[in-house]
Amino acid sequence: MHELIEKDRALLVFLNNLGNVGSDPFWLLITGKWIWIPLYIIFLYLLFKTYKPKSLIFIVVFIALGITFTDQIAGVFKYGIARLRPCHDEELIPQLRMITCGGKYGFFSSHAANSFFIATFLSILLAKKYRWLPMGVFIWASFISYSRVYLGVHFPLDIIFGALVGFLSGGLFAEFTKIVLRKQQVI
Template sequence: MDWLIQLDGGALLWIQEFVRSDLLTPIVSFYTKLGDAGLMWIVLSLGMLFFKKTRKAGAAGILALILGALCTNVVLKHLVARPRPWLTVEGLFHLVVENDPNSFPSGHTCAAFAAASAWARALPKKWMGVTAVILAALMGLSRLYVGVHFPSDVLVGMAIGLICGWLAWKLLGRLLRLRENRGKRNVL
């Protein structure tokens, strides 16, 4: 595991040295804070519930966010208890305040990919799903840029988010079929 720790820390130091800039820092810091507590993804999912064409996407997004939060923030972060990168990588400076001392996996990235992958299956236009996945990827990258997650935290957060989005879509489909079948039985 030492090689992973070296690789993770080295990648963050490289980002700090060669990618961070005075122009990008306020933009990326603002964007990453939009993901606090899944806020951006929750608001967008709730907004989709108001429109018939996007209602399934919104419902799948909410369900995916709940599943993702349970996996990452309720279970894995406390089980693994990996400290934040700035606490272990010498010379790394974080750009935003994170009150949770646990780093693994990235809850922001999980929430982003959970919602985006659920939306991508349900939104009426392909470009909408592609945009959602791009926004999710940018959220994961923002967590590296601001120095609050290791690359492996982000990759595992992404994987969990993708699984939760898929699972939410499957569960929603099953719930809708059950509801539909109940309605047919009540008519007879």
């Protein structure tokens, strides 16, 4: 395990140092929450165009429950595992080009979990009508996730594990949603 953690640290230093001053504003923008509101409105519009209005209520509830789930489980892991974020690791700080900071602990990334949850959930519910959507939303989720490494907020393993949790929970909640929609006969 110690060797894996050391490789994770080395990969963070490598990826973080790939950046430059010119691209810093882009990655700071990507990692922000509010910048994505127009995209979320587009997602809602696509759901509206695909499903009946009664279905949307169930879909939005399951999205809210799923994001709450991934966010809360990330909090449990962060405090249960208690792995310091790179910005709290005094030995690592001098090796990083750019550091922003969140809370004290970082395993696993809520940003990665939430964005991969949304990507998976929407892909399952919308891919039949919008074949291009899965590739687009997974690229979007990957950009958000990578921004966390670029900014020195998370280690790569924090991102990978968060993306995996988001992917699995997105699939699970999408399947629950489809079951409820069929039972309520609102598809």
